[in-house]
Amino acid sequence: MQLVINTYGSYLHRDKGCFELKTKEKKTKISTKKVDSILITTGASISTDAIKLALDNNIEIQFLDKYGNSLGKVWHPKLGSTTYIRRRQLEIAESEEGTELVKEFLLKKVDNSIAHLEELGSRRSDDKQKYIKGYIKKMKLLRSKIAKVDGDIDIVRNRLMGYEGNVxxxxxxxxxxxxPDRYTFSGRSYRPAEDEFNCLLNYSYGVLYSKIEKATIIAGLDPYVGILHTDGYNKKSFVFDVIEPYRHHIDRVVMKLFGKKEVNKSHFDKIHGGLTLNDEGKKLLIGNLNQYFDGRIRYDGREIRIDDTIQSDLHKVANRLIEG
Structure with missing residues (x-):
């Protein structure tokens, strides 16, 4: 699970071989075996002994701002990586081989998005199913266009991103x-979100982003060497490439929260230009995200945690580069 510390005045320290989280109300001991990563927001603190315990157990520590954006990370310096993998990543970043890789990411994203809509539609009225099927048809047409794209990535980048945007x-x-009518929105909005749905989505994507970045580095890939998303100073472009097929996981959790009527206006605070998720909202969201990613599914012939499918896929990408 991800251990999220977002209560003002919280303090995480080491107690023998475990973490201990102190708040005004209570003390909680947490086994290192139960923690994949630690997320700390403003107003909380962590001891150096707790940091060392996390590093010794290959647990990433990430500091977030109030919107869920990463401010910085601490992780073990011996995470696996090879110069050859990164050299190969640089080679394909400007080639047709790179185009094929990002096309696979995008096609998988479209397939997962369509599957999500089909699942949502299966529980709706005939009229709503008809409405959904009309949009799925448009998405399938865009999918076929993505599949037909070929050529060096510099030539086809804008076309692929255009198709992705329309999807x-x-x-x-x-x-x-x-x-529900009171939560509908006109499109994606960011920093800050203009509505409750996008507010939950943005914070959740920040959590997913940290999972992708960690899996990328552990697999030996360079998070900064993008293919579809171009390089920029201090910009982890490859993480933006890789994250696309996995966004549906976040969408499923957020839609389920609205579907179960667990979201309400009290989970959000109004700020200039939009909304931010407050502590109660974060507690609700993180709890559901942890539960979802700890769930087990049948994947590549074996039963594994949903969270572990990301690492498995990134190792496949790295092996593909080595073998290529």
């Missing part, structure tokens, strides 16, 4: 349609 517009249009 997103159709997909989020359906999600908004399925929400």
């Amino acid at each position: 997103g517009k159709n997909y989020f249009g359906v999600l908004s349609y399925l929400l």
